[in-house]
Amino acid sequence: MSHFRLLSTDFDGTLISHFSDGLCAPDFAAVLVEHKKSGGLWAVNTGRSLWHAIEGVEKFQPPLQPDFLLTNEREIFHRTPDGRWVPEHGWNETCYQRHDDLFARSMHIFDRIRLLAEGHPGINLSEENGQLAGVITSDEQVMHDFVAFLETERLKLPEFSYQRNTIYLRFAHSDYHKGSALGELCRILQISASDVVAAGDHFNDIPMLDGRYAAHPCCPSNAIPEVRAIVEKSGGHLASKPAAEGVAESWHFFQANRQL
Numbered sequence: 069m070s071h072f073r074l075l076s077t078d079f080d081g082t083l084i085s086h087f088s089d090g091l092c093a094p095d096f097a098a099v100l101v102e103h104k105k106s107g108g109l110w111a112v113n114t115g116r117s118l119w120h121a122i123e124g125v126e127k128f129q130p131p132l133q134p135d136f137l138l139t140n141e142r143e144i145f146h147r148t149p150d151g152r153w154v155p156e157h158g159w160n161e162t163c164y165q166r167h168d169d170l171f172a173r174s175m176h177i178f179d180r181i182r183l184l185a186e187g188h189p190g191i192n193l194s195e196e197n198g199q200l201a202g203v204i205t206s207d208e209q210v211m212h213d214f215v216a217f218l219e220t221e222r223l224k225l226p227e228f229s230y231q232r233n234t235i236y237l238r239f240a241h242s243d244y245h246k247g248s249a250l251g252e253l254c255r256i257l258q259i260s261a262s263d264v265v266a267a268g269d270h271f272n273d274i275p276m277l278d279g280r281y282a283a284h285p286c287c288p289s290n291a292i293p294e295v296r297a298i299v300e301k302s303g304g305h306l307a308s309k310p311a312a313e314g315v316a317e318s319w320h321f322f323q324a325n326r327q328l
């Protein structure tokens with residue numbers, strides 16, 4: 069039977085809608101079981117931290133556990149047979165090192181961001197390990213304006229990039245995003261892009277939906293227009309159903325088309 073080797077799914081907005089009870093939809097549960105039965109692997113590729121992702125998956129109650137968690141839009145962890153989450157050391161350590169190096173050269177940008185946030189109650193700074201890591205805005209319009217500001221600020225340091233998802237934004241090296249993390253996972257597993265289905269709904273998913281790392285990109289009906297446009301341009305599938313039901317719909321579409 070024809071099947072895909074890797075399913076890479078975003079979590080928030082893609083598997084659970086913002087208004088859902090957080091539980092795995094039956095259609096998607098059936099896909100996971102069928103996918104696993106044919107030897108497929110499942111990666112949750114999220115902007116959540118490792119512990120926040122583990123918590124979300126626990127509440128989701130899928131019929132089987134993900135094989136991989138790709139977290140903070142850049143780190144890779146794999147699950148051991150006894151259920152522990154182990155970092156892909158080489159990738160993660162290089163990732164941390166390159167971000168430390170970049171952020172040490174980004175103080176002038178961080179100073180400007182702090183100054184802006186001081187005068188704007190809708191822009192809240194978020195820190196990780198005592199280091200400025202991103203912003204949370206009061207609404208999506210404020211985020212839109214903040215991104216316009218950041219685009220100007222990063223002109224002199226193009227490696228200084230960011231990943232955004234609704235009102236959340238994380239500073240990032242331009243080489244690190246959900247797409248490059250997925251690409252590294254495929255390199256480790258020796259899986260080609262033609263064997264990968266990827267599903268996402270928001271800006272931070274775009275790097276894994278442009279066809280480069282997953283030849284079968286898709287999005288649920290609640291995806292933002294920018295994501296729908298990328299999925300369409302890459303020849304992927306736009307589901308008519310929301311969240312996990314939509315991912316299940318797309319997976320069946322790809323399966324049916326592949327078997328033709």
Ligand SMILES: [Mg+2]
Nearest residue numbers: 078080081270
């Ligand atoms: Mg999402």
